[in-house]
Amino acid sequence: MPGVPLLPPGVQVFERGWLSSNNILLTDADSATLVDSGYVTHSAQTLALLSQALGARALDRLVNTHLHSDHCGGNAALQRHYPALETLIPPGMAEDVKAWRGAALSYEPTGQNCPPFQFTGLLQPGSVHRWANTEWQVHAAPGHDPHSVILFEPEHRLLISADALWQNGFGVVFPELEGIAAFDEVADSLDLIEALDPALVIPGHGAPFTGVTEALAFARQKLEAFAQTPEKHGRYGAKVLLKFKLLEYGSVAKPDFKTWALAVPYMQALHERYGQGVDRATWLDMMLAELQRSGALHDDGAVLHDVSN
Ligand SMILES: [Zn+2]
Numbered sequence: 086m087p088g089v090p091l092l093p094p095g096v097q098v099f100e101r102g103w104l105s106s107n108n109i110l111l112t113d114a115d116s117a118t119l120v121d122s123g124y125v126t127h128s129a130q131t132l133a134l135l136s137q138a139l140g141a142r143a144l145d146r147l148v149n150t151h152l153h154s155d156h157c158g159g160n161a162a163l164q165r166h167y168p169a170l171e172t173l174i175p176p177g178m179a180e181d182v183k184a185w186r187g188a189a190l191s192y193e194p195t196g197q198n199c200p201p202f203q204f205t206g207l208l209q210p211g212s213v214h215r216w217a218n219t220e221w222q223v224h225a226a227p228g229h230d231p232h233s234v235i236l237f238e239p240e241h242r243l244l245i246s247a248d249a250l251w252q253n254g255f256g257v258v259f260p261e262l263e264g265i266a267a268f269d270e271v272a273d274s275l276d277l278i279e280a281l282d283p284a285l286v287i288p289g290h291g292a293p294f295t296g297v298t299e300a301l302a303f304a305r306q307k308l309e310a311f312a313q314t315p316e317k318h319g320r321y322g323a324k325v326l327l328k329f330k331l332l333e334y335g336s337v338a339k340p341d342f343k344t345w346a347l348a349v350p351y352m353q354a355l356h357e358r359y360g361q362g363v364d365r366a367t368w369l370d371m372m373l374a375e376l377q378r379s380g381a382l383h384d385d386g387a388v389l390h391d392v393s394n
Contacts, residue, residue: 088337089129091285093241095217098287099134102125102393104191104332106156106289108249109245110138111217115176116145118216120236120245121157121289121356125198126333131159132166146216146345150247151233152178152199154192156289160202173208174347177232191259195326196349198333208234214302224281228271229256234272244297249274252286252294254307261315262322262355268312275304319359323372331391339389 088145092098099108105123108131114117117139135144152174164170174182181189192199210225217241226235226249226297230234236245246258249271260267281299285387286300287293294300311318326347331337346352346369356365363371373389376382383390 092287092293093217093219093238093243095219096243096287097138098293099131099138100292101290102162102332103248103290104155104160104329106153106247107287108134108140110135111144111220111288112139112219113216116216117142118146118148119144119163119355120148121150121156121247122147122163124155124224124333125158125162128159128162132162135163138382142169143167146173148173148236150176150235150245151175151230152190152274153230154195154197154199155215156247158197158199161200165392169207171203172202173206174204175232175234176207176209179204179207194354196330196345196348196351210234224277226274228267229258231260231267231270235278237283239281242282242284244278244281246278246283246286247289250278250286250300250304251288252291252300253303255291255302255304256289257322258311258318259322259327261311261318264349264358267322268308271308272305275301275308287360315362316359319355320372320375323352323355323359324376324381326355327372328376328384330390331376331382331389334389334391336388336390339384339387341390 095112097110101123103128106121108123109120118120128260130377141369147163147170184203187193208223210223214221219238222235222237223234226233229248231249233249235247235249250370257269259270282373285293285295286297356368359369376386383392
């Protein structure tokens with residue numbers, strides 16, 4: 086059996102899949118800290134996983150690597166369940182969270198859901214925090230999200246990489262979908278990770294992995310391909326948004342799904358930029374057909390079914 090990489094004491098990973106990001110629980114005698122809270126529709130499961138791990142103990146602190154809905158969709162539920170919860174977010178979107186601007190926070194443009202939450206402090210790049218009896222450095226890692234941070238623990242060379250590095254790539258480069266150059270920032274963040282030299286990576290999605298050199302090589306190859314053919318990245322971004330929503334629905338009547346997709350601002354912008362000269366409905370059909378061909382969904386003519394492996 087392939088060995089599961091060994092995590093240091095006090096570090097637990099709840100591997101959640103793609104709709105919800107992984108949750109990382111860091112505990113020591115002083116406090117219990119959770120990194121990222123998953124998607125809103127999985128909130129009950131997040132709470133159940135936590136109470137199973139914590140027993141009678143309360144969660145003291147919640148920190149977010151970034152504020153995409155799959156990483157902070159459970160924040161509100163956790164804040165309700167643990168009234169004394171300290172919540173730290175990266176500084177970049179703090180004003181938008183304070184005023185709860187759903188458009189700036191990406192939930193409206195992506196058609197995703199995230200119940201409003203509050204924060205009590207900031208997770209400043211350059212700061213160091215003592216969690217799970219060890220020191221965690223906060224590093225800015227823009228690219229996938231301009232305001233994302235990653236967390237590095239040098240004693241065990243353990244990296245919480247969010248969506249800046251996965252075993253097989255990295256998250257969609259959202260600024261690029263809006264026409265804002267960010268492929269260079271992805272490259273810089275990969276360089277930063279290489280310089281940190283982690284032995285073990287806990288990604289935002291997927292299992293913890295070693296073999297960081299191979300993962301970095303793969304990510305750079307993928308980045309190079311996207312940078313050479315941004316249309317490919319644009320279509321990939323559209324398919325990720327569609328697949329994410331389908332994961333949320335499970336199964337959904339095709340006309341309802343298309344109505345949703347045609348109204349989502351990001352999908353409209355992507356069609357304008359990468360629409361290959363066809364009208365929006367035709368382009369959507371093309372994207373859905375590509376998802377069906379790649380085995381990500383099943384279209385029975387009336388209903389679209391998510392196919393998860
Ligand atoms: Zn993300």
